[in-house]
Amino acid sequence: MQRIIHTILYIVLATFLVATASACKRKAQIPENAATTDSTLDIYPDYKDATIPPNIAPLNFMATFEAQDYVASLTGEDGQEIVEGSIEGGKFIIDADEWKKLLQANKGKSITITVYAKQEGTWIKFAPFKMHVANEDIDAYLSYRLIEPSYELYRQLGLYQRNLTNFDEYPIYENNRNFDMAHNHCINCHNFQNYDTDRMLFHVRAEHGGTIFYDHGNIKKMNMRADSVLANCVYPTWHPTRNWVVFSSNLTGQAFHMTNHNKIEVIDYGSDLVFYDADKGSLTNILKTNVDMETFPCWSPDGKRLYYCSAHFEPLRNAADSTRSDSVLRYYDKVFYDIMSMDFDEKTRTFGQPRMEVNCSAMKMSATVPRISPDGRYLLFTMGGYGQFHIWHKDSDLWIKDLKTGDLYPLSEANSPEVDSYHTWSSNGRWIVFSSRREDKNFSRPAIAYFDKDGKPHKAFILPQEDPEYHQLFFKSYNVPELTKSAVKTTPEQLKKVVYDDASAGKVSYTAKPTK
Amino acid sequence: MSKHNSRRVGPHVNLKHAPQTASTTTSKLKKKSSVRQWRSSWIYAILFLVFTLALWISYGDVFYRTEQESYVSDAIVTMKPLTELTFGWLRYAGRYILLAMHLPIVGCALLSLFIMTTAWMVNLVLRIPSRFIAIAPTILSIGYIAWLAWAGFNIYFKEEPSTCMLIPMIAWMCVTPVAFVASLWRHKISKPLLSLCNVVPIIIGVLGIVVSMLYFKQWQLQSFFTCASLGLALTLWCILREACVPHTPLRSRLFLISTVASAALISAAAYALAFRNQNVVLTSRMQNLMWEGEWQEMVDCGLQAREPSRSVAAYYAIALEMQDRLLEELFNIPFYFPEPLLNKNSQSDEYGLLQPDCDYTAGLVNSSYHDCFEHIVVNGLRLRHLKRMAVCAVLMDQKELARKYMKLISRNPLEQAFVKKYEPMITNRSLVDSDTELAHVLSLKPHEEKFEQYYRKPTFLGYNIGLNQGSDATLRTSLAATLYSKDLKQSLLRAYAFLQKGWQLPQCMQEALLLYNINNPDDRILESFPKVNDYVARSLQQFVRDITPYAKDKEAQRVKLKDRWLGSYYYYYYCENNQPNQVRENTDAAGVN
Structure with a gap:
């Protein structure tokens, strides 16, 4: 009996050792005599x-x-x-x-x-x-929001930063991991000044709403609403050198298709541009119009010009406030955004007359998210069949306008048959990172494409992960990829303290300026 | 003192006082005790069987549904939203245990094992005398059943589904070390280290640890299952050790009384559970049957319900729709919805139980996908929603998306049958066309391209009431929806469409026409519908006579007329489903995140 028991014990021990040994990785060798x-x-x-x-x-x-x-x-x-x-x-x-x-x-x-x-x-x-x-490095850090490609509801989401030289990803800020109705909030529209993290902002919506500004170690929450401004401040662009931010202010809604594969249509039924002086906390309208919807502002790298998208929509002229969204929704596929620009005088802080940069409406197309390359030569934007929330439009692609020669062309080598949208340049102008749904048409992944000095794009590749299967198993989308040269300089805990401190939030003051 | 050894012995002599041998005495005593005494541990074995069967019979469908409302995968990237919650890793481990409910009899046996061994160890620790040992297993069993009754739908809906397994398992794991110490302390049985009593638990424990280390990649899961393996080893050790200790056996009568009483109480509790939570049981059963395409069984479930909940009524309608019998039999069940068995966090979301499947059956594939996705965003990945989304992606011909969901589903153990059935449909459209269920759903696909916001909620009702064009199949579904929502004007429009197509009006629509005619005599509707049955007209007269005595008492109308009039549209229209706002205006401010 004892012998039997001993034998059983030895078998169990041997099994354990074998299992452990087999889990170890072995050194690989090139096989000889392989058939070609x-x-x-x-x-x-x-x-x-x-x-x-x-x-x-x-x-x-x-x-x-x-x-x-x-x-x-x-x-x-x-x-x-x-x-x-x-x-x-x-x-x-x-x-x-x-x-x-x-x-x-x-x-x-x-x-x-x-x-x-x-x-x-x-x-x-x-x-x-x-x-x-390539010869040129890419900026080491990529920031993005992780959120499901959802409809109306949200739960756990956050802003994250990934070190592109390895696989480290860490949170910049997350909302509550365990659901808490009293503190539930959404975060969006993170932005950095000039590829650096000394200045950063993002919006908080719902509970503890406001805009968080990080400025060289100081964190401040501001309530960005003002009576003379259309709505909340949304898409930001930070002046390359000064502490000024131009926002779009948008009235936004969404609707859900019954049969269309695009599933969701996000519309603006009003949008204007506002100028925010972060040092003074003052807000000023730049363009406040009834029939034109201005959005997606973007500074040129020298800070002397402001690019933006604008859609002229005549049905809004006589529409009552309560019916504006219905007006746009009825003709949602007839809303076309052009790319415009205005020069900017830094001394007087005034903007010049709008100038057409890309007449997309004439092509019955619509452009969004203009971004100027760091050398000022190229205007990169997303173009789709209509509308302004191209992440839900399968036909959206990246396009380039050579501001020197006037050439206009799609980034065919980088584009895919599916959604390619929301893009960022690297600080050396050689890399573009954009949101792409090429994998499965629904979940956005960061795609990286080389843009050579001749203005030619190269084939894009998906953000690498330690587990190659990662993107197939991950259930969130990457929103708003933004490249920065350095890591974020604050911690989630520091940001959370300010987010939750509603009592200390500042309020912007409104300053009137002549409007169009 | 008598001298017995001098007596002469013969066959006729009375040997009453003759001395007896020792062996004779013992065997007689043994004979007596084998008739009258039982090992008390038999009670646990019997109650284990009783509790397993009671749970399985009363709640097996619910447990299977709970397993389907869960999701577990070895891919940590997918499970991260769960592990980041409070006790996330514990929930993750619990979901692996919950997989036992994929075969409900096995899962119920496992639950029963946790409960009975916990009870046994509690008795051991507290030194409960043999005659009272049935109390602990009875209390624990009934206590667990009471929790199931209280949880209602929230055993799986919008709550952590693994809770039903984790509670008994953690109780067992907590009691085990206490029982081990108690047993070690009390009984000074010296057994050699390498005796069976010690070696078997060691082997079981080591094997369990090895399997945990090999199968799970994350140290948290390895730790949990290592602890579980150790718990199992200690439990076995205690049991084997206690088996070596002499215990006072129970007398037969006491054994029978204890066992029968406990079994009866447990069975009664299980019956009460199934009775009280009938809507939970039926909804779960019907949801399970839906995935198997067992439409007639679903109809039978609906007809069984004493007071069908909204979810039972919905799945009953789904089953009828899939068999093209919706207009003929929709009103055969009572439509008087009781308060759903939902906790206060989910009370306002009763439609969440049924809407994805109702939208799907109504041909609203985009909307069904939408519903499922919203649930996943708020409550985390669930197999049930992933599967529905996968099927929707197949129907929408979104191949890559369907593949993604198939991949996620295939990482959940035990779901290969689903993947095997639906994955080939991604690349072979003819399989979709030849599947009767999928073909039926596609036949209801909307013909008008609008937004969901144009229709009232819930979408499957609002769309069918508000649409202006659709397929022939949609016409029938749409008529049913207007009758259900008591919108006689819209029903009339659809009746005209029936007329134009030369279709016979179903009886419920004829009854509705007569009701409309009563309320709008000037419209002279009946002139357009000469074929409205005389019998239907006479039955209306009879109905009016029957309802008149209860004209001012809605409740009395519903109760008194039910036996005779349930199944008729008259009864439904006047006496049932009178809660306001069944179909709600879409007032959602759909903000962009």
């Missing part, structure tokens, strides 16, 4: 032929081809090689240090990736594919 095939392996995410920054985190990927085992070789033009075996599910987790060295050694060149797959005991070598390494 001309077809390339399908991988996810699709990084084939993408141009990538030399400082990006490893582009871990997975093979979608069913096999017993996989090996991948990543080879630079200088001959340096990384060999990786796959882990469960055909995933390749590339060693971060080796990856970094490989990229740095191959700036301006290409890396060749060859994947081997083992099927029925035989190794197959797939045709290699390339990734091109």
Whole structure:
């Protein structure tokens, strides 16, 4: 009996040891005598032929081809090689240090990736594919909001910052993780001044509503409503050097399609532009019109010009306040936004006459989110069939206007058949990060595309994650990607203290100015 | 002192006082005790079976529904919103335990095991005498049933679904170490370390730990299940140890009384649960049957209800719609909705129980998707909503989106059958067209492209009342909706459409026409509908005679006329569903987040 018991115990111990040993990763080797095939392996995410920054985190990927085992070789033009075996599910987790060295050694060149797959005991070598390494780095930090692509309701959401050189992501600010009706609030429209984090703002809606301003260590909450201003302040643009912010002030609603695949239509039924002096706490109307809806302001990099979108909508002329939204909703697919600009005199703080930059309405198209490249040459915007909330329009794409030559063209190499919208430049003007729904048409993911010095876009790739399956399993959308050179300098706890302190919130003062 | 050894012994001599041998004495005593005494631990075994069956029979459908209202996956990125909540990791672990309810008999057995072993250990710790040992399992069982009764729909709706498993499991895990110490302290049984009493629990414990370490990748889950494995090992150890200790057996009569009384009480409690929470049971059952396409069984459930709730009525209507019998049998159940068994946080959202499925059945695939998504945003991922969204994505031909949801569903253990059925439909449209349920839903697809806001809420009713054009299938559904909402004017428009198509008017519509005619005699409606049945007209006269004595007492009308008139539109129109604002104006300020 004792012998039997001893035997059982030894078996259990052996099982435990074997299981532990098998969980350890083994060193991979290039298989010898692999049969060659001309077809390339399908991988996810699709990084084939993408141009990538030399400082990006490893582009871990997975093979979608069913096999017993996989090996991948990543080879630079200088001959340096990384060999990786796959882990469960055909995933390749590339060693971060080796990856970094490989990229740095191959700036301006290409890396060749060859994947081997083992099927029925035989190794197959797939045709290699390339990734091109650009010379220029991308800004190290990407900020965004994470929220479900929801309809009316929201629950847990927050602003987050991701270090693009590794996989670290940490919260800038989150609303309550456990639901609390008394403190439930939404956060949106985060913005930074000139790719830096010394100045930052975001809005808080519902409970503890207001706009949070972070300015060189000081955090302040302001109530941005004023009687002479149409509505709350929404889309911001920070002057590149001064503590001035131009906001759009929007009356916004949304409606839900019964059959249309776009599912949701977000409309403005009124919008104006306002100028906010953050040092003085004063708000001034820039453009306050009844029939034109002005939105999405954006400063030029030198601060001498303001770009914005404007839609002329005649039915609003005689519409009562209570019927404005119905008027727009009835003709929602006939609202077309053009891109306009006005010059700005810093001394007198006055704006010049509006000038047409891109006449989209003449093309029966609509533009949103104008963004000027840091060198001032290129105007990047989203164009879709109508309207202004293009994240819900499948036909929306990124377009460029060369402000020097006047050329207008889509970023075909970067665009996808699905939504491509809300974009940001990197501080060196070589990278664009934008929201794309190319994966599944519903959940937005940050896509990164290289924009070379000749004004040519390159194939975009999805934000890399440590687990290559991440984006397929993640149930939130990335909103409003914004690149910054440095990390956010405040903590969620510091921000929360100010958000919750309603008593100390400041109130803007309104200053009248001549309007159009 | 008598000297017995000098007596001569013969067959005729009375040996009453003759000495007896020791073996004779013992065997006689044993014979007596085997007839009269039972091991008290048999009570636990019997009550375990009784409680398992009682739960399974009374609430098996609800438990299965609860498992379907949960979601668990090994992908931490998907589970993060749950783990970030207070006790998030505990809930996460609980959802794995809840998977046992995928087969309700197994889940109920597991629940019963937790309860009975907890009761056994409580008796051990408190040194309850054998004659009272049935009390603890009875109290715990009835207490658990009472909690189920109190929870109502919130056992799964808008609350953490794993709570029903976590409560008994955590109670068991808390009592186990106390029982272990108590047993160790009391009984000085010296057994060799390598005896079965010690080795079996060690092996079970080690195996459990190894499986936890191998299967779960997160240390929090590994820790929880390691603790559970240790708890299991300690429980086994206590049981085996106590088995070695002599206990006073129970006399047969006492054993029977205890067992039968406890079993009776537990069974009665389970029956009371099923009786009180009938709407919870029926709703769950009908929701389960819907996924299997068992329409007739759903209809039967609806007809069983004593006082159908809104959700039972809704699923009854769904089943009729899927069999094209909506207009013929809709009013065969009473429409007098009781207060739903919902807590105050979810009381205002009774439609949340049924709206996604009602919108779906009404052909409003976008709206059904919308409803499901909102629920997921607020309450977290739920299998039930993910599955509905996956089917909606298939119907909308959104392949990549459908694949995403299939992937999420496939990461939930035990859902391969669903994925196997629906995933091929993503790339093969003919499978969708040949599926009777999906084809029926597509036949109801709206013909007018409007926004949800144009229609009153809930959308499946508001749309069917407010639409101006649709398919033939929609015409029938739309007529049912207008009759349900007592909008006779809209019903009349649809009746004209029936006339134009040469369709026969269903009896409920004929009855509605007569009612309309009473209220609007100048319109002379009946001239347009000469085929309104004479029988229908006579029955209206009879109805008027029957209702007249109760003209001023609505409640009396409903009760007194029910037996004879339930099923007729007259009865429904005058006596039922009289709560105001069934179909609400859409006043939502749909703000953008």
